Structures are given as structure tokens and as C-alpha cells.
Amino acid sequence: SPCFGLRKDTSDDLRNLSLSGHVGFDSLPDQLVNKSTSQGFCFNILCVGETGIGKSTLMDTLFNTKFESEPATHNEPGVRLKARSYELQESNVRLKLTIVDTVGFGDQINKDDSYKPIVEYIDAQFEAYLQEELKIKRSLFNYHDTRIHACLYFIAPTGHSLKSLDLVTMKKLDSKVNIIPIIAKADTIAKNELHKFKSKIMSELVSNGVQIYQFPTDEETVAEINATMSVHLPFAVVGSTEEVKIGNKMAKARQYPWGVVQVENENHCDFVKLREMLIRVNMEDLREQTHTRHYELYRRCKLEEMGFKDTDPDSKPFSLQETYEAKRNEFLGELQKKEDEMRQMFVMRVKEKEAELKEAEKDLHEKFDHLKRTHQEEKKKVEDKKKELEEELNNFQKKKAAAQLLQSQAQQAGSQQTKKDKDKKKVFPFLPKKWRAMLSL
Amino acid sequence: MERSMEPPAVPEEEMMPLSVAPSPAGCQLFGYVGIEAVLDQMKIKTMKTGFEFNIMVVGQSGLGKSTMVNTLFKSKVSRKASQPGQEEHIPKTVQLQSVTHVIEEKGVKMKLTVTDTPGFGDQINNENCWDPIIKYINEQYERYLREEILITRKRKIPDTRVHGCVYFIPPTGHWLRPLDLEFMRRLSKIVNVVPVIAKADTLTLDERAEFKQRIQEDLKTHAISVYPQEDFDQDPDDRVLNDLIREKIPFAVVGADQEHQVNGKRVLGRKTKWGIIEVENPAHCEFPLLRDLLIRSHLQDLKDITHNVHYESYRVRRLNESNRPGPSPHNGPPGKGGDGSDL
Numbered sequence: 001s002p003c004f005g006l007r008k009d010t011s012d013d014l015r016n017l018s019l020s021g022h023v024g025f026d027s028l029p030d031q032l033v034n035k036s037t038s039q040g041f042c043f044n045i046l047c048v049g050e051t052g053i054g055k056s057t058l059m060d061t062l063f064n065t066k067f068e069s070e071p072a073t074h075n076e077p078g079v080r081l082k083a084r085s086y087e088l089q090e091s092n093v094r095l096k097l098t099i100v101d102t103v104g105f106g107d108q109i110n111k112d113d114s115y116k117p118i119v120e121y122i123d124a125q126f127e128a129y130l131q132e133e134l135k136i137k138r139s140l141f142n143y144h145d146t147r148i149h150a151c152l153y154f155i156a157p158t159g160h161s162l163k164s165l166d167l168v169t170m171k172k173l174d175s176k177v178n179i180i181p182i183i184a185k186a187d188t189i190a191k192n193e194l195h196k197f198k199s200k201i202m203s204e205l206v207s208n209g210v211q212i213y214q215f216p217t218d219e220e221t222v223a224e225i226n227a228t229m230s231v232h233l234p235f236a237v238v239g240s241t242e243e244v245k246i247g248n249k250m251a252k253a254r255q256y257p258w259g260v261v262q263v264e265n266e267n268h269c270d271f272v273k274l275r276e277m278l279i280r281v282n283m284e285d286l287r288e289q290t291h292t293r294h295y296e297l298y299r300r301c302k303l304e305e306m307g308f309k310d311t312d313p314d315s316k317p318f319s320l321q322e323t324y325e326a327k328r329n330e331f332l333g334e335l336q337k338k339e340d341e342m343r344q345m346f347v348m349r350v351k352e353k354e355a356e357l358k359e360a361e362k363d364l365h366e367k368f369d370h371l372k373r374t375h376q377e378e379k380k381k382v383e384d385k386k387k388e389l390e391e392e393l394n395n396f397q398k399k400k401a402a403a404q405l406l407q408s409q410a411q412q413a414g415s416q417q418t419k420k421d422k423d424k425k426k427v428f429p430f431l432p433k434k435w436r437a438m439l440s441l
Numbered sequence: 442m443e444r445s446m447e448p449p450a451v452p453e454e455e456m457m458p459l460s461v462a463p464s465p466a467g468c469q470l471f472g473y474v475g476i477e478a479v480l481d482q483m484k485i486k487t488m489k490t491g492f493e494f495n496i497m498v499v500g501q502s503g504l505g506k507s508t509m510v511n512t513l514f515k516s517k518v519s520r521k522a523s524q525p526g527q528e529e530h531i532p533k534t535v536q537l538q539s540v541t542h543v544i545e546e547k548g549v550k551m552k553l554t555v556t557d558t559p560g561f562g563d564q565i566n567n568e569n570c571w572d573p574i575i576k577y578i579n580e581q582y583e584r585y586l587r588e589e590i591l592i593t594r595k596r597k598i599p600d601t602r603v604h605g606c607v608y609f610i611p612p613t614g615h616w617l618r619p620l621d622l623e624f625m626r627r628l629s630k631i632v633n634v635v636p637v638i639a640k641a642d643t644l645t646l647d648e649r650a651e652f653k654q655r656i657q658e659d660l661k662t663h664a665i666s667v668y669p670q671e672d673f674d675q676d677p678d679d680r681v682l683n684d685l686i687r688e689k690i691p692f693a694v695v696g697a698d699q700e701h702q703v704n705g706k707r708v709l710g711r712k713t714k715w716g717i718i719e720v721e722n723p724a725h726c727e728f729p730l731l732r733d734l735l736i737r738s739h740l741q742d743l744k745d746i747t748h749n750v751h752y753e754s755y756r757v758r759r760l761n762e763s764n765r766p767g768p769s770p771h772n773g774p775p776g777k778g779g780d781g782s783d784l
Contacts, residue, residue, distance in 0.1 A: 016542070016543050016544070016545070017514075017516040017517070017518065017542045017543070017544050018516060019514070019515045019516050019544055019545075019546060020515045020516060021515040021709075022515075022546070023513070023514055023515050023544070023546055023732075023736060024546075024732065024733070024736050024737035025492070025494075025544075025546055025549060025551050025736050025737070025740060026546040026547040026548070026549045027737050027738075028487070028492050028549055028551070028740060028741060029483075029484040029487050029488055029549060030484070031738070031739075031740060031741035031742070032483070032484075032487055032741050033480050033483050033484055033487075034741075035741060035742075035745065036480075036483065037480065038675065038676065041479060062474070063474055064472040064473070064474050088474075088476065090473075090474060090475075090476040090477050091477045092477070093476050093477045093479065093480060095476050095479075136756075136757055136760045136761060137753075137757055138753070140749075141745070141748075141749045219485060219486075219489060221485055222485075275474075275475065276475075279474060279475050279476060279478065279479075280475035280478040281478070281482070282482070283476075283478070283479045283482060284479050284482035284483050284486055285482070285486070288486065292596055296594065299592075300592050300593055303592050304592060308592055309592065310591050310592045310593060
């Protein structure tokens with residue numbers, strides 16, 4: 001008999017209790033954060049932009065360091081993604097930063113497929129995580145997360161509008177990754193042009209339905225700064241690791257004959273805003289959105305594609321594993337069926353061919369027999385003929401013998417004949433002696 | 442999964458352990474980036490979503506379980522089984538009762554669920570009285586697993602899994618009883634078991650020390666791994682701290698929910714004819730240690746071990762079993778043996 005009974009105290013359901021003293025669980029956020037610090041954080045940035053647009057320089061500037069990299073050439077046959085990982089440490093925070101670069105983006109004559117390697121890379125990272133999650137024996141808590149948390153899309157500073165490549169690429173990426181559009185090399189655009197350019201870009205994004213990353217405004221602590229910063233999208237940035245003396249301080253800047261563009265001067269460019277948004281305010285939200293939104297979407301689509309369904313709560317639930325096994329068996333069964341079918345067809349064909357060949361063989365045999373018979377008949381005929389001829393020859397020989405006998409008899413009684421012979425010889429001087437004899441000349 | 446894991450589509454992936462750390466003098470080599478702000482970002486997010494904590498108390502009736510829970514959380518979390526003037530009802534079989542409350546402290550919200558187990562160990566024949574408890578624990582794992590494998594899953598899966606099971610040992614002063622051993626042996630395989638010596642005010646300090654010693658030996662002899670388990674120490678620092686804790690468990694606790702006046706201060710305690718036992722006085726009892734362990738320092742760790750170890754073990758067992766059809770014995774979801782012996 002079942003001895004288990006769970007009685008929920010329904011009257012007390014989720015009532016708020018007041019505490020009469022300090023319990024101490026306010027340390028929970030610290031406990032949680034301590035765990036994360038000892039393990040370290042992963043943050044993965046994807047930089048999409050044409051060759052030479054300043055992706056590497058911007059990364060160096062953002063993270064205040066020099067990441068090792070070779071400048072790319074413009075001869076790439078297609079777009080390929082290059083990922084490099086670094087370990088950065090600031091106070092007690094260890095950051096495992098991965099920067100993924102799109103090498104060769106925008107260089108080809110035919111850019112139809114340019115977005116594909118990027119989408120494939122992003123999907124591959126989701127897939128790797130999904131595979132780990134679906135394993136029976138898995139270790140998610142120390143999994144090195146390679147999923148892209150932020151995609152910085154570098155827009156060329158043309159001053160006009162977005163290129164169609166930009167629109168197409170961003171449209172393909174917006175449901176898979178958090179896109180933050182930035183205008184690169186913004187020091188080539190005048191201030192008044194910049195404002196128009198930004199408006200044009202944002203309206204084009206909206207009218208094409210491109211979903212860029214929304215800085216979260218639901219938490220009061222960050223709502224204000226996020227709202228203020230959003231207005232300045234796309235951020236017009238300038239990157240530089242060179243330092244120039246400004247007043248009595250050294251600052252990151254680009255020196256021109258006509259002036260100095262200071263990277264961290266908010267009047268000159270939006271670099272500071274980008275750093276604030278990307279790192280100092282929303283890094284955790286970018287990670288969270290990647291996991292709870294983009295990854296979940298990928299996972300759902302992938303599993304649905306494979307034929308999995310959620311059952312309704314009343315019916316017997318089945319586990320992913322069971323369904324997977326069932327599907328696998330089904331698939332194997334189909335394979336087996338196909339194999340059997342093919343084998344049957346093969347056997348049938350073989351039989352047919354065999355029959356054909358037998359027929360042919362029979363024909364050949366018949367022909368052969370026929371030929372043989374014909375040959376034998378011929379042979380017989382020839383032999384008969386031979387016999388005939390031999391008989392004739394025999395007869396002839398007999399006749400010849402008889403004739404010679406007659407001739408010798410005639411010679412004895414015919415020496416008078418010699419004069420005649422001589423004459424005859426004179427008459428037939430060329431006949432051989434034998435013939436004379438035969439003809440009695 | 443059937444097909445082999447495809448490596449991420451990156452033709453060149455270079456792991457460069459280029460460590461850019463600030464120079465030892467403390468000033469940044471290149472400049473401040475602001476990466477450490479991510480810690481605050483995380484804290485804010487977790488405070489917004491709130492925390493869940495599920496604790497189970499197991500022990501015979503009259504050992505002070507409800508009082509202990511109320512003392513721990515400084516509020517009337519559990520209603521005491523025996524109210525003055527009422528007959529205490531001891532159920533004939535083990536009944537599990539769960540009560541959920543939301544408590545808040547300094548902006549941190551916690552959804553606390555306490556599961557009580559009246560009837561445990563109270564019968565004449567207590568064979569298999571742990572079965573309903575094991576079944577309950579496994580059912581919570583099952584619930585979580587079902588949510589986790591949905592195609593469209595919730596943003597935050599509700600966590601009803603038992604993070605810690607406080608086991609109340611009667612203060613006999615001798616050895617662990619067979620029931621105690623059996624229970625702890627079975628349960629420590631599927632949940633974090635925190636044994637405590639209940640009503641420790643009946644033991645002198647010497648008796649207490651001896652009792653603890655024997656209990657520790659007993660646990661070792663029977664290879665029972667209670668929380669904090671040695672196998673799960675993360676790093677050397679953890680190990681040092683946990684070794685200290687392991688030397689002191691089981692904590693000898695006294696529960697009290699009434700305040701008394703001692704030396705001009707109001708303290709929680711039990712008033713007896715021979716003195717007032719101050720619950721929060723480390724010289725009197727080890728309640729503060731228990732509270733610190735469960736709440737102030739190791740709460741997240743209890744949850745992490747439940748999630749990363751116990752839940753994962755359950756999941757492995759469950760996923761392996763569903764490939765083998767056929768019913769399985771009495772306890773909980775299919776395939777789980779009554780005594781966890783199929784581990």
C-alpha cells in the first residue's frame with residue numbers, strides 16, 4: 001500500500017514572512033558571485049566588417065591591450081572566421097575573452113554567400129553546447145562556452161546609407177546573436193553628416209525589420225543609462241592604441257595635421273559609450289540573452305527539425321532519450337528496409353541477366369550444332385566427290401595402261417611408221433616423245 | 442546523440458593564454474577596462490530573480506525539528522506538531538509536508554520551502570520508512586528533468602529539488618542507531634545530508650565530544666558521505682574550510698524561539714530551572730555553526746552540489762533506464778531502486 005502522501009499547506013502558500021532578526025541569506029548574491037569568480041567568465045565577441053575597417057584596432061582599444069594578430073590581405077577567396085582566445089584579469093575577475101574575426105568579408109566580387117560562414121559559425125557554437133547538454137554524462141558547469149555573446153557590426157563610414165550587404169547580413173544574424181551596430185573610422189565623417197547618417201541607418205534597420213540588441217531598461221539601476229545611450233546608436237567609434245600628448249596627459253588619439261581625434265573624448269566619438277554599454281553595464285545581460293533567448297531558439301528549432309515534440313501534460317511523458325532511441329530505431333529500420341529493397345532488386349536483376357545469358361547460350365549452342373551438321377554434310381559431300389574422282393582416276397589409269405599396251409603392240413608392227421614418225425615429228429616438232437607415243441605419231 | 446560531435450566550424454582556432462594582468466605594484470599596465478563591473482551586474486540580476494532554497498528535516502517526532510527551522514529562519518516557518526493543549530497526532534506512516542514562504546532580507550528575496558517528515562522513525566516497525574522520502578526527492582528531480590527536456594522550456598525552471606536534508610540524531614550519547622545508519626547511508630547518495638545532534642542540551646560538553654567522535658567513526662566505517670562531501674571540494678581553499686567543518690559535524694544544536702533576558706540583552710534561548718541555554722552562544726551550542734553553514738556560507742554550494750552532482754546522477758540513471766523497458770520496483774520514477782543500490 002502506498003505510504004507516501006504529500007500534503008501542501010495550502011493556506012500558507014507563498015505568504016511573505018517577516019523576519020525577527022538577521023538570518024544572513026543576504027550574502028547569497030556574494031556567494032553566487034564568488035563561485036563565478038573562481039571559475040572565471042567567458043565572453044565571446046564576433047566582429048563583422050570589411051577588411052581594413054578597424055576591427056582589430058578597436059578590440060585593442062576596448063580592452064586596453066595589444067592582441068596579437070596579422071593584418072589580413074584583400075585576396076581571400078571567401079569569408080572565413082578566425083577565433084582567438086585570451087585570458088584577461090582585472091582585480092579578481094578572470095575573463096576568458098574570445099574574439100572572432102570575419103576575414104575577407106566584403107572583399108569578393110560576388111558577395112551572395114558572404115553571410116553563410118558567419119551563420120554557420122554561430123550555429124556551430126550553439127550546436128556544440130546543445131550536444132553537451134544532450135549527453136547522458138555531461139559537465140555543463142565547467143563547459144567552456146564558445147557561443148557568441150555580442151556581434152559588433154562595423155558599418156563603413158560612407159556617410160550615405162547601409163550597403164545591401166550590411167542589410168542582408170544583419171537580417172540573417174539578428175535572430176541568432178545580439179547585434180550592436182557601430183560606425184567604424186568615424187573620424188572621416190563630419191559632425192553634421194554623422195547625425196544624418198545615423199538616422200538613415202536606424203530607419204533603414206527598422207524598415208527592414210532588423211532586430212538589433214536592445215539595451216535592457218527593465219532594471220531600475222541600469223534603465224536610465226541604457227535609455228540614454230540607446231539614442232546614440234549606431235555608435236560612431238574611432239580606435240587607436242597610439243598615445244598623443246593632450247595638455248599634460250597622454251591619451252589615446254589619432255593625430256592629423258589638422259587636429260587630434262581623442263578616442264575617449266565623448267565630443268569626438270562614441271567610443272566611451274560603446275565601452276560602457278558593451279562591458280561596464282551590459283556584459284552579463286548580453287551573456288544571459290545569448291543563453292536564454294538565442295540559444296533556446298536554436299535548440300527549439302533544432303529539436304523540432306529532428307521531429308521531437310512536447311507531449312501534453314496529461315499523457316505519459318517520454319524522455320528525449322526514449323524518443324531519440326525510437327527515432328533512431330525507426331531510421332535504422334528504414335535503412336534496413338531500403339537495403340533489403342536494394343538487395344531484392346539486385347537479385348532480380350541478376351536473375352534476369354542470368355536468364356538472358358542462358359538464352360543467348362542456348363542460341364549459341366544451337367548455332368554451333370547447326371554449323372557442325374552443315375560442316376559434316378559438307379565433309380561428306382567432299383569425301384563422296386573424292387571417291388568419285390578417285391574412281392575416275394582409277395579408270396583413267398586403267399585406260400592408260402590399256403592404251404600403252406596397245407601402243408607397244410602397234411610399235412612392233414610399225415617400224416615403217418618411223419619415217420612417218422619422222423615426218424610427223426617434222427610436222428609436230430614440239431610434241432614431247434610421250435605424247436607422240438600416245439598419239440602414235 | 443548518435444552522430445559524432447561536430448567541431449565548431451572554425452578553420453583556425455588558437456588558444457592563446459596571453460595573460461594581461463596588472464603589474465604587481467597594483468597599477469594597470471595598459472589601463473582600466475571595467476571588466477570587474479560584471480560582478481555587480483550579476484549580483485543585480487540575481488537579486489532581481491530571487492533565490493529558491495528547499496530544505497528537508499528528518500527525524501523522530503519530539504526532536505525539535507520545527508523549532509529548529511523557525512530558529513534558523515527567525516520566523517514561524519513551520520507550525521509545530523504539538524501545540525499546547527492539543528493531542529499530538531503521529532501519523533501511522535511517513536507523511537511529507539511542504540510549506541513554502543517568501544522571505545526577504547536587504548533586498549534579497551528567497552523562496553524557502555521546508556519539507557517536514559512526521560512519522561519518520563515513530564513506528565514500532567520502521568522498516569523502509571525512508572522509502573517515501575527517497576521517493577519524494579526523486580520526484581523533484583524528475584520534475585526538474587521533465588522541464589529541462591521540453592522543447593519549449595521556461596526561462597527559469599522552478600526548482601523544487603531538495604538542496605539539503607537535515608537529519609536529527611537523538612542525543613543518546615552512545616552510537617548511531619541502525620535506523621540512523623540506514624537512512625543516512627541511503628540518502629547521502631542522492632541528496633546532501635546534514636546530520637545534527639538534536640536537543641543537545643541534554644549532553645555535557647564531554648559527552649557531546651565523545652558522541653561526535655563515535656558518530657564520525659561510525660560514518661566512516663559505513664562509508665557514509667555527509668555534507669560537505671570530501672569528493673566535491675573545488676579547490677584547496679575550499680578543502681581547508683571544509684576540513685574544519687568536517688571535524689565538527691554533526692553540530693550539536695538546540696532550538697528555541699523564545700527570547701529571554703540575559704545580562705541585559707534579549708537572546709533566543711531555552712529557559713530551564715538550572716539556567717538559560719542561549720541558542721546563539723557558541724559556548725552553549727553549535728546552532729550558529731549550523732546556521733552559518735546552511736545559510737551564510739554554504740547555501741549556494743548546497744544548491745550547486747544538488748544541481749551539478751545529485752541531479753546529474755539522477756539524470757544519468759534515468760536516461761540510461763528509459764532505454765530498458767519494463768516496470769521497476771516500488772520507489773519513485775521508473776528504475777530507481779529502493780535503496781539506491783543500483784548505483
